[in-house]
Amino acid sequence: MKTLITIALGAATVAVLLAQSSDTPQFTGKDELVVPNDYREWIYLSSGLGMTYGPIADASADRSPMFDNVFVAPTAYRAFLSTGKWPEKTMFVLEARSSNSKGSINNAGHYQTDRMGFEIEVKDTARFPGNGWAFFAPQGKTAKMIPRTASCYTCHPANGAVDNTFVQFYPTLLPIAKEKGTLKAQP
Amino acid sequence: MKTLITIALGAATVAVLLAQSSDTPQFTGKDELVVPNDYREWIYLSSGLGMTYGPIADASADRSPMFDNVFVAPTAYRAFLSTGKWPEKTMFVLEARSSNSKGSINNAGHYQTDRMGFEIEVKDTARFPGNGWAFFAPQGKTAKMIPRTASCYTCHPANGAVDNTFVQFYPTLLPIAKEKGTLKAQP
Numbered sequence: 591m592k593t594l595i596t597i598a599l600g601a602a603t604v605a606v607l608l609a610q611s612s613d614t615p616q617f618t619g620k621d622e623l624v625v626p627n628d629y630r631e632w633i634y635l636s637s638g639l640g641m642t643y644g645p646i647a648d649a650s651a652d653r654s655p656m657f658d659n660v661f662v663a664p665t666a667y668r669a670f671l672s673t674g675k676w677p678e679k680t681m682f683v684l685e686a687r688s689s690n691s692k693g694s695i696n697n698a699g700h701y702q703t704d705r706m707g708f709e710i711e712v713k714d715t716a717r718f719p720g721n722g723w724a725f726f727a728p729q730g731k732t733a734k735m736i737p738r739t740a741s742c743y744t745c746h747p748a749n750g751a752v753d754n755t756f757v758q759f760y761p762t763l764l765p766i767a768k769e770k771g772t773l774k775a776q777p
Numbered sequence: 778m779k780t781l782i783t784i785a786l787g788a789a790t791v792a793v794l795l796a797q798s799s800d801t802p803q804f805t806g807k808d809e810l811v812v813p814n815d816y817r818e819w820i821y822l823s824s825g826l827g828m829t830y831g832p833i834a835d836a837s838a839d840r841s842p843m844f845d846n847v848f849v850a851p852t853a854y855r856a857f858l859s860t861g862k863w864p865e866k867t868m869f870v871l872e873a874r875s876s877n878s879k880g881s882i883n884n885a886g887h888y889q890t891d892r893m894g895f896e897i898e899v900k901d902t903a904r905f906p907g908n909g910w911a912f913f914a915p916q917g918k919t920a921k922m923i924p925r926t927a928s929c930y931t932c933h934p935a936n937g938a939v940d941n942t943f944v945q946f947y948p949t950l951l952p953i954a955k956e957k958g959t960l961k962a963q964p
Contacts, residue, residue, distance in 0.1 A: 630949055631851075634821035637844065639876075640886030655886060657824065664818075687948065694945045695936045699827030699842060701946045749882045758881045759888045761874065762817055 613663045614679040615712045621735035625728045626710065629683040632661040635760040639689065639700055643745070657687045657702045660760065670763060674770025676753050682711040709736070711746075713754070721747050723754040750774070800850045801866040802899045808922035812915045813897065816870040819848040822947040826876065826887055830932070844889045846872045847947065857950060861957025863940050869898040896923070898933075900941070908934050910941040937961070 612626035626632075640655025662670075666680035685708040689700040710733050715722030725742050726733035736742065751758040751774060752767045767773045799813035813819075827842025849857075853867035872895040876887040897920050902909030912929050913920035923929065938945040938961060939954045954960045 631820060631854075633818060634846070634848070636889045637824040637846070638883075638886060638888040639826045639844075641883050641888055642885035643882045657826075659821070659824070661821070667818075694938070694943070695830045695932075696825075696828050696946070698829035699825060701825040701828055702823045702948055704948065745882075751881070756881070759883070761889055761891065 613665045613681070615681055615714065617717075618732055621724075622732050623710070623712065623726060625731055625733050626663070626681060626683065629661045629663075629685075629708075632663050632683070633667040635660040635662055635763065638759065641759075655689055655700070656706060657689055657700070659685045659687065659702075661685070671766060674752065674767045674772035676713055676755065678713060678715065680713040682755065684709050684711070711742075711754070721754055723747075800852045800868070802868055802901065804904075805919055808911075809919050810897070810899065810913060812918055812920050813850070813868060813870065816848045816850075816872075816895075819850050819870070820854040822847040822849055822950065825946065828946075842876055842887070843893060844874045844876055844887070846874065846889075848872070858953060861939065861954045861959035863900055863942065865900060865902065867900040869942065871896050871898070898929075898941070908941055910934075 612624070612628050613632075616624040618624055637657055637659045639657050641658060661683045663681040666677055669675070669677040669680075686706045687702040688704050688706055690696075690703045691698060691700055693701070708728060710726040710728070711723060712718075712726065713723050718724040720738075720743070723746065725736040725740065727736050746754045746756075750756050751764070752772050757763050757767050757773070764773075799811070799815050800819075803811040805811055824844055824846045826844050828845060848870045850868040853864055856862070856864040856867075873893045874889040875891050875893055877883075877890045878885060878887055880888070895915060897913040897915070898910060899905075899913065900910050905911040907925075907930070910933065912923040912927065914923050933941045933943075937943050938951070939959050944950050944954050944960070951960075
């Protein structure tokens with residue numbers, strides 16, 4: 591019986607550790623955090639191909655557009671399902687990948703290939719001024735905060751449908767935000 | 778102490794149940810299974826836009842191409858990371874979504890909108906003849922096996938890079954299959 595209890599306690603601990611690994615930001619300095627390298631095991635929100643916020647001319651000549659994939663940490667995702675809001679310590683990852691058209695049996699359209707980069711977005715209102723969100727660029731095992739002069743700090747709060755995030759582009763979350771009444775009025 | 782042990786046992790049980798919900802096929806009949814409605818919480822593998830296996834002419838005039846998203850059950854994913862092979866009871870979901878170009882602040886490229894359909898792929902060599910894989914189409918809460926005359930039953934084994942699956946289009950799994958030596962020779 592004692593062995594069984596030990597196994598059960600061990601299993602519970604392992605389960606909790608697995609669930610929380612990298613699920614919330616681990617800061618290594620004022621403006622630095624550990625890169626959550628397992629973000630591909632987080633919850634997938636959506637992808638775009640060649641999404642363009644600026645003038646159309648920027649994209650029209652692009653024959654090799656990039657895919658972007660968005661992932662959110664599981665704990666934050668579950669909170670959003672319940673409330674339509676992002677809790678403290680929410681983490682997003684935006685990943686960019688090259689596209690290819692011809693390969694194997696595919697001969698038109700686009701599929702994803704190599705990762706070209708990724709960025710991390712974190713909500714921590716006690717740590718970050720303004721609306722409490724900050725963006726980070728990976729540099730090896732840690733990620734440095736992107737300077738506040740970057741356009742993401744003005745575009746996200748101005749245009750994100752929920753808080754600092756583009757829920758209008760996440761088709762499984764948009765109905766939840768509508769139901770919970772957490773959508774901002776859109777411009 | 779007894780209370781603590783009970784809580785620990787409870788937590789372990791809950792964790793195991795959460796991890797396994799819908800993670801393996803639950804058959805309701807010879808050729809029917811329960812639709813795994815939480816597949817969006819599985820592991821994301823990749824997306825394509827307007828991927829076309831047939832003549833290019835089929836796709837060239839398509840101004841509203843569809844996205845496809847591929848998800849695999851977490852237990853099968855973890856086995857693949859270790860072995861480069863898909864274990865018995867592996868489940869995949871292929872989801873098709875409409876695309877949109879103009880919406881919110883986006884004015885070029887494509888982002889995902891409504892789900893247009895999805896299919897389930899299952900490996901169970903004791904149940905399915907041939908190479909042990911079968912495809913299912915949802916009809917409400919259950920999914921019916923797609924007839925063996927469908928093209929998926931010939932195309933997947935002929936062209937899938939690993940077993941019955943298109944690992945050549947899953948950029949995080951392809952290096953694992955190469956490392957483990959489980960890639961088929963490509964035509």
